[in-house]
Amino acid sequence: MYVYADNAATTKMSETAMKTMIDCMENYYGNPSSLHSVGQEAATKLVEAREIMARYLHANPSEIYFTAGGSEADNQAILSAAAAGERKGKKHIISTTFEHHAVLHTLQKLEKQGFEVTYLDVHRNGLITAKEVADAVREDTALITIMYANNEIGTIQPIAEIGALCREKKIPFHTDAVQAAGHIPIDVEADQIDMLSLSAHKFHGPKGVGVLYARKGMQLVNVIEGGAQERGKRAGTENLPAIVGMAAAFRESCENMEKNKEKITALREQLINGLEKIPYSVLNGDRTHRLPGTVNFIFEGIEGESLLLLLDDKGIAASSGSACTSGSLDPSHVLLSLGIPHEVAHGSLRLSVGEYNTPEEMEHIVNSVPGIVEYLRNMSPVWEELKKGERKHFLQK
Amino acid sequence: MYVYADNAATTKMSETAMKTMIDCMENYYGNPSSLHSVGQEAATKLVEAREIMARYLHANPSEIYFTAGGSEADNQAILSAAAAGERKGKKHIISTTFEHHAVLHTLQKLEKQGFEVTYLDVHRNGLITAKEVADAVREDTALITIMYANNEIGTIQPIAEIGALCREKKIPFHTDAVQAAGHIPIDVEADQIDMLSLSAHKFHGPKGVGVLYARKGMQLVNVIEGGAQERGKRAGTENLPAIVGMAAAFRESCENMEKNKEKITALREQLINGLEKIPYSVLNGDRTHRLPGTVNFIFEGIEGESLLLLLDDKGIAASSGSACTSGSLDPSHVLLSLGIPHEVAHGSLRLSVGEYNTPEEMEHIVNSVPGIVEYLRNMSPVWEELKKGERKHFLQK
Amino acid sequence: MLYSEKVMDHFQHPRNVGKMEDADGVGEVGNAKCGDIMKMYIKVDDKDVITDVKFNTFGCGSAIASSSMATEMIKGKPITEAIKLSNQAVVEALDGLPAHKLHCSVLAEEAVKAAVDDYYTKKGVKPKVQE
Amino acid sequence: MLYSEKVMDHFQHPRNVGKMEDADGVGEVGNAKCGDIMKMYIKVDDKDVITDVKFNTFGCGSAIASSSMATEMIKGKPITEAIKLSNQAVVEALDGLPAHKLHCSVLAEEAVKAAVDDYYTKKGVKPKVQE
């Protein structure tokens, strides 16, 4: 049995998305900017894809900008709001400590250019409140950017409340919805979102394509200069096969969302119930305000990479916020921002499941993890010291 | 018969590239940054693709950066050299008047930031000389960026000579090789190129993927901030299916280059010989220093868009630098930069052919164009005036 | 698709193309630099009704289609009605034009007005075109 | 692949894992904050030869593999040879390590030296580890 439980990293393409994409590569290879019929048929496909994306986000097609992925969309949204703010002398941004690097590194770039950023604490449960956002608002706040759902621990923020606040204060609101899109309902109208990023490969669409939703009236700056594609806001020959593949995947995900959500939530609960029995373990992030398919545990006394490799050996693909998986010395900034000490943050495991997974697979995971954790603990001098009381436990039980 | 003669706009994917890409989507869907075997198998594919691109450019794999296309690569190359130059107080750039918009618009952005750009005249034949570049060099020249081959008229610049000059003067040299790559031999070592952009969909690879080659030691700035992909220089989950598809297409194009070049050149000559018989027409760009497959003609007294639409009606897909095809009021900046007056620049026709075209198709084009030109001229008040001598001819014959 | 079926029909099968040697009014608008020139010829009977109309156009698909449509719309109409032809009416009759092509319909309107203008001038009547 | 077959072999089947109650020398290096701790136990006979060695490691795949490899490389060797074990030798024996994992081999080298250090200290001999 091989269990792919790393859907938050990337997903396998759906058959529908794949078929749509292949059909486009074979039959609609024209450049949508070309006047001849090969080009104009491609242009028609582009229009259709834009309409589909808009429909399921409750947006207008003219508010959809195709990008090469979530990172690019994040960069463009933030740089655009910053440029607009700067023109009015506003150089303050509100965000959180546990955003994706596509957001954080863009914010850091802006800090070097004189912007000030307030990074809201996300607490032990990985949630912020609209009140905390409101308290951080200043006269010169140019942008509030808060992710819809976190990629490592899966917590979902109160986006509609934050949206309402931003609208009231007339501050542009961007949300990185890369983990949320296709998995939980998103309504940019109801949520009062001004800009939103998503990436197709997180919902069984192709890689290398995403959307920046930007509400009418938002002024965008280009991340990529050149031709007049995407109404002059994103240059480069349109990646039509990927775009139509994304639209097909998004439609499929949204149409089946309720059904999938129910199924995936059950798988997630199976995992949580099984894994929380492991002594000295903890589930990261709020128990209920979370994505249907994302689970993140810490096991004291072990290091995440070893756990991953041994799980892989048992046919389970998972991920970790361990330092060793990223090549840096610090464990993931997400885990640290929850207030988890370095010592235990290294021992994290993320399992992210989707509609292609089965209860049998969850059983396999639940049966495999405890033994591996025990094996690694037995090899670990840290565990030895914890047992002997020479070291203090961070976790309960 | 349907003749696709717009290969400079975009190409149909090769079967090899398509198969490679589909195989990757189905079997190597993992995230190359993931530690489990699904991810590591993807990582291996990524390494292989990088090696292939490097091999056929005569570069080192560590000098290959995957981007979402030619435009992004152009932006990043130019912004990087500008940033490096600025640190040394160098804010002068040399380019040409007929670069692609991905280059020109990036240069214009830099001009707003205080850079000075010398745009070399490309003359009536669409060629510059290394001497002209040398004459433009200043103490504070931070970058020389000159396209390998022009996208509208197909002329090829003396890149090796310019490369040698740049190396001698120790000025970074970037070339937009989007039209050249896969069609004529490129050797970054021999040509002494420091940075180079290419885009897969111009050589039967997938859309939405390209390469920025940057010689060891070139300092890159990020166009897209975020994760540590591409050695920290280009964030975003790698678009692996497109990347391996590009590598497959590039290998195929390079391996078959000699054979294809011969075939395509013959097709091109068939077109030129046929079309230059049309009275008051002219071939744009140097007769010999040109891409194997690109032909650009002007026919006096007519407007390009009408010509394209009527050609399409006869099953011929072509393009034009007419103002009407771009939505602007001016005809293509490329044609104007050749010194062609607006009045005739509107009447241009670009035919770009490739190895999938046949002599029969060329015959169909050569047989169709004259009649359509005549029809449109008969409808044109301009032609009437030219005939009567009320208007002066710009073109001969 | 860039153009409506109507536009494509009028572009591919333009009505009333050609010169008219004995026109009562001729109007030429646009210029070659901008890539559009329309020349319109009208034949007017003694009841000020446009009995025939012809055009020659140098321009893009929508320029040719707009000219063709305009000629159809004024043919058989009294001059007083023809000069009321608006570019919006041409656009509507064509089932729409892309935003960046609307100027073609404006040219068609202007060409009609120029031809009528010329007709009045030739007749020595003060042109009523500009209201 | 991230790791060589050798690394994977030593990670999946680590040699000499465990504690040693009656060790002649024990060394612990690294710290939990950084995510790597290695503890090494050696048994030394009266001819200063390492007759047995064990390790416990908290850390990533390459940390475990480096520990395992290091124990194999010093087992049965005279102390004087063991203290010459370099991290490069461990890396080579493992058929390489990814650049950002090289510190694991350094830890392994340090763990051996710390154990030998401890052995000398216990024997009351001036340690010769740092040369």
Ligand SMILES: Cc1ncc(COP(=O)(O)O)c(C=O)c1O
């Ligand atoms: C010369 C040249 N440079 C850059 C580009 C941009 O490439 P892409 O559309 O793949 O971003 C193109 C083609 O569109 C081109 O022909």
Ligand SMILES: Cc1ncc(COP(=O)(O)O)c(C=O)c1O
């Ligand atoms: C929350 C979040 N934001 C942004 C991204 C970046 O998306 P992409 O890799 O498609 O650029 C990701 C995934 O990598 C993500 O999980």
